[in-house]
Amino acid sequence: MQKNKRKSMFHYIKKGSSYLYFYIIANWLFLIRRYDKKYCKSKWFSDGKYKFMSSGWRWVVTDNRQCRRAQVNMSAKYPVNAGCIIGGNPDNIHFSPDELNNFQGTGCYFQVFGNITIGKGVYIACNVGIITANHKTSDLDSHEDAKNVIIGDYSWIGMNSVILPGVILGPHTIVGAGSVVTHSFIEGNCVVAGNPAKIVRKL
Numbered sequence: 001m002q003k004n005k006r007k008s009m010f011h012y013i014k015k016g017s018s019y020l021y022f023y024i025i026a027n028w029l030f031l032i033r034r035y036d037k038k039y040c041k042s043k044w045f046s047d048g049k050y051k052f053m054s055s056g057w058r059w060v061v062t063d064n065r066q067c068r069r070a071q072v073n074m075s076a077k078y079p080v081n082a083g084c085i086i087g088g089n090p091d092n093i094h095f096s097p098d099e100l101n102n103f104q105g106t107g108c109y110f111q112v113f114g115n116i117t118i119g120k121g122v123y124i125a126c127n128v129g130i131i132t133a134n135h136k137t138s139d140l141d142s143h144e145d146a147k148n149v150i151i152g153d154y155s156w157i158g159m160n161s162v163i164l165p166g167v168i169l170g171p172h173t174i175v176g177a178g179s180v181v182t183h184s185f186i187e188g189n190c191v192v193a194g195n196p197a198k199i200v201r202k203l
Contacts, residue, residue: 059079059100076090081103087109088110092116107126108128114149116130116132119151119154121155122156149167161180162179164181172189173188176193178193
């Protein structure tokens with residue numbers, strides 16, 4: 001007995017089926033309704049030869065599919081890679097639409113019990129954790145009060161770094177790979193590294 005094979009999109013193109021057009025339109029309408037329009041007007045949606053081939057639209061399509069499959073980041077109003085987890089309310093992350101690339105890395109964890117503010121021109125590498133509330137040492141099932149985290153303009157958070165609650169990084173702060181940032185560097189213009197992180201060079 002011949003097995004029923006799933007028909008590909010090319011089958012419908014050859015047949016000229018109206019189902020294909022319905023399929024495409026329904027998916028795009030869903031995507032447009034899911035994501036906030038302001039995030040779909042950033043530089044990432046015009047960086048290709050054709051708009052529909054830009055990085056932004058590819059993120060919209062692939063991130064949506066992967067997140068639905070993994071059931072993660074479903075309440076985010078902007079494209080987030082399924083390998084980048086937002087714990088808490090995604091609306092509590094404040095950033096310019098041009099910084100959407102920071103949610104496409106893998107292994108990152110944004111814990112937004114408080115607010116996280118990401119400045120312009122910020123780069124966040126893979127496997128970075130940004131935490132706004134620690135567990136209570138006396139009761140691990142509950143958390144301490146949330147403290148906001150602010151990352152200043154044109155900063156770079158290196159791979160495998162952790163930013164702890166209440167930390168404020170001033171503009172042009174570079175966090176070395178594998179660092180644990182326990183306190184603020186408000187003045188910025190520096191390179192910090194280590195556990196706990198300390199200034200290793202002024203910029």
